[in-house]
Amino acid sequence: MLGEERCKVVELPWKRGDVGKDICEWLTRNNHIDQELVELIPLEEHQDRFSRYYRVEELLKREPAEPDWLVRGMIARGQKILVQGPPKQMKTWFVLSLLKALSRGENVCGVSFWKTTVSGVKAVMVEEEHSTNALIQRVQQSLAGTCNIVIPHRTGVKLLPKNPEFEDLLNFIDEFRPDLLVLDPLRSFFDGDENDSSVMQQVFAPLNMLLRKYPHMAVVVVDHTAKKPSDVLVYASRGSSVKGAEMDGVIDIRKFQKDEDIGVVVTGEFRDAETVENLSLKFENGNLVYDDGFRINIKLKDSEVRLQKLAKLLTQRSYTQKELTDLLKVSDQTVRNDISKLRAGGFTIEEEGGHQGSPKTYTLTKTPDGWKADDEDSDE
Structure with a gap:
């Protein structure tokens, strides 16, 4: 079946006095010509299917175009x-x-x-x-x-x-x-x-x-x-x-x-x-x-700073929950809450242990697209 991009439906421009019931009779019995049919069809420009397949030799010679x-x-x-x-x-x-x-x-x-x-x-x-x-x-x-x-x-x-x-x-x-x-x-x-x-x-x-x-x-x-x-x-x-x-x-x-x-x-x-x-x-x-005299200096809340630090720590290696509570100087519950917030923000964090005496350990396996840790060293 032809998709709508390949099939165009047009209506024959029957005039008063025309006779017939189909396209053949419209042409042969009413003195219409083929060109009239051609003019009914909306012409569209179609790109070559391979127009965006670039040869490396071609790209090496081209200057980057300015966006429109x-x-x-x-x-x-x-x-x-x-x-x-x-x-x-x-x-x-x-x-x-x-x-x-x-x-x-x-x-x-x-x-x-x-x-x-x-x-x-x-x-x-x-x-x-x-x-x-x-x-x-x-x-x-x-x-x-x-x-x-x-x-x-x-x-x-x-x-x-x-x-x-x-x-x-x-x-x-x-x-x-x-x-x-x-x-x-x-x-x-x-x-x-x-x-x-x-x-x-x-x-x-x-x-x-x-x-x-x-x-x-x-x-x-x-x-x-x-x-x-x-x-x-x-x-x-x-x-x-x-x-x-x-x-x-x-x-x-x-x-x-x-x-x-x-x-x-x-x-x-x-x-x-x-x-x-x-x-x-x-x-x-x-x-x-824009007002040159109007400036807003962004200062992150303590909780946001802590989230940034936690995310950067987890990019370095796996940490136990106790290690994180000691490094961040917060409670176990706060660490769990912050881990949940990072997950909501697109971080994939796996956890193991936490039962039968084994320490709970967090491992970061994926960060959100475009996220980068800052350049400052974290305090360990």
Whole structure:
């Protein structure tokens, strides 16, 4: 059976006075010509199946191409970017600031190195989380003076081939041809266990299909991490590692308050751009903006420092529970709690013993994608 990518259905343009019941009679009995049929068929450009099979000799001669940036140093056409953080950390406000800048041709949040390359960018933001009233208030605060932004709200879209709402979205994208698609939040667009890699692969398959079909488009996915920053290591993503592997960049948002002002600290890692570390943005009049006088110095809580130290210790060798309690100067229960938090953050930690007089021993067998221990020596 032919798939929909190989089969196109067209309707014969019968005119008043035409007679017949099929294509042959339409041609032979009504003085139509073959060229009319040719013009009915929508022509699409198809890439050579092997166009992305590169010979080493070819690569040795080629210069790396500059990404087709929508926002220089952040997101290019054909890319997927993850905007993540715990709930209520102003992730959606950040995305609205991004949409405003793209529509108006301004630097994102007024940051000098996040320059938009064009103005009037067309965007679709599928918003499934907030109430309609909250959405109205946010749009009125953030998106004044913008155009070409469409927000499907609480439509029930699921990233599944037979989901009617997803089909509606695909049809709208085909007609509107946006430069940017935003999904907020990711968890609303699929059912199943986010820790299951097969589930997450099915989630990203339609997004990858979209980018193949519309290579001029980019995708931003908004996602929740753990509810409390201290539950896992800073910037650790929640769920299957497929999520991080699929992304061309990850932007982490953390909300903070300084005196009477509210703002966020942004950290970003990108495949094709420089890392951004601890960029402070101030929340002003519905937008996140860069203010040279507004700085937030991040100081990790004692529990976060201890988690980092515990993770680094376990990368070196196996430890008994008593060794860890002595090194970290905490109780047995605290060590057990911290081990659970590391596991929730994507660390695979095995344990042995703890019964019949044998000491309980912890062994780290896998770390989350992208996690690195700091360079400071741990105290043993």
